[in-house]
Amino acid sequence: xxxxxxxxxxxxxxxxxxxxxxxxxxxxxxxxxxxxxxxxxxxxxxxxxxxxxxxxxxxxxxxxxxxxxxxxxxxxxxxxxxxxxxxxxxxxxxxxxxxxxxxxxxxxxxxxxxxxxxxxxxxxxxxxxxxxxxxxxxxxxxxxxxxxxxxxxxxxxxxxxxxxxxxxxxxxxxxxxxxxxxxxxxxxxxxxxxxxxxxxxxxxxxxxxxxxxxxxxxxxxxxxxxxxxxxxxxxxxxxxxxxxxxxxxxxxxxxxxxxxxxxxxxxxxxxxxxxxxxxxxxxxxxxxxxxxxxxxxxxxxxxxxxxxxxx
Numbered sequence: 001x002x003x004x005x006x007x008x009x010x011x012x013x014x015x016x017x018x019x020x021x022x023x024x025x026x027x028x029x030x031x032x033x034x035x036x037x038x039x040x041x042x043x044x045x046x047x048x049x050x051x052x053x054x055x056x057x058x059x060x061x062x063x064x065x066x067x068x069x070x071x072x073x074x075x076x077x078x079x080x081x082x083x084x085x086x087x088x089x090x091x092x093x094x095x096x097x098x099x100x101x102x103x104x105x106x107x108x109x110x111x112x113x114x115x116x117x118x119x120x121x122x123x124x125x126x127x128x129x130x131x132x133x134x135x136x137x138x139x140x141x142x143x144x145x146x147x148x149x150x151x152x153x154x155x156x157x158x159x160x161x162x163x164x165x166x167x168x169x170x171x172x173x174x175x176x177x178x179x180x181x182x183x184x185x186x187x188x189x190x191x192x193x194x195x196x197x198x199x200x201x202x203x204x205x206x207x208x209x210x211x212x213x214x215x216x217x218x219x220x221x222x223x224x225x226x227x228x229x230x231x232x233x234x235x236x237x238x239x240x241x242x243x244x245x246x247x248x249x250x251x252x253x254x255x256x257x258x259x260x261x262x263x264x265x266x267x268x269x270x271x272x273x274x275x276x277x278x279x280x281x282x283x284x285x286x287x288x289x290x291x292x293x294x295x296x297x298x299x300x301x302x303x304x305x306x307x308x309x310x311x
Contacts (some may be wrong), residue, residue: 120251139201192243213227248286
């Protein structure tokens with residue numbers, strides 16, 4: 001049989017401890033204080049000025065060099081053509097004069113560049129808005145139902161490559177006016193990107209989502225608002241961006257042909273007056289306005305798009 005043997009603690013150690021404690025108290029000696037470990041002071045973060053300078057120059061220098069190259073080529077072409085094309089300096093002085101009073105009115109055909117830009121933007125807004133009201137729902141329907149997709153795909157493939165300006169005479173014939181015809185041209189060129197991108201987005205919705213909606217017996221309205229719309233939104237915003245860019249390109253050519261007030265008509269009118277400086281100014285204005293429209297829509301798309309789609 002195995003038995004466990006427990007040993008009692010020794011008595012000498014506690015006695016020795018008590019003796020030392022009593023001696024310390026009797027002599028009045030103070031017990032030493034244990035020093036608390038102190039954390040070393042954290043060094044202040046120092047800015048890497050070399051990295052910041054390098055990042056600044058990599059951000060600023062390339063655009064500046066690109067603009068400098070453009071101005072240099074422009075000056076070279078101006079010198080080689082005997083100044084039939086004005087120099088950058090002459091154009092800059094003319095731009096200061098043009099933008100000193102951009103909203104003057106001296107009659108229906110003599111208005112400042114500001115009024116012409118606003119008139120063009122108004123036509124683009126109306127034509128683009130009508131295209132969005134028709135194109136986005138049409139894209140949802142075409143993408144949602146396979147029969148309608150097979151029905152409309154040949155028509156879209158046939159009509160989409162047609163130049164928007166080819167539709168301008170049809171608009172003049174039907175609407176009997178230059179302004180409605182220009183809006184019709186914007187409408188017909190803006191609708192295709194929105195229809196196609198929205199339909200593609202609907203068709204790429206995972207089938208698992210639709211299976212869950214079928215199991216839950218959701219109505220068609222619930223499917224569109226709760227499942228399709230959030231999933232299709234990135235594709236739809238891409239179509240909107242493409243449509244606005246195309247509309248702003250087309251409105252200039254349409255206004256050259258229809259006349260009236262607008263940035264395209266202003267370019268054509270300055271050509272008739274042989275004022276090349278204003279034509280170059282109008283080119284830069286068209287580019288800047290198009291860039292601002294693109295930037296605003298990129299910000300809008302970024303705000304309503306998931307992170308994995310942004311990249």
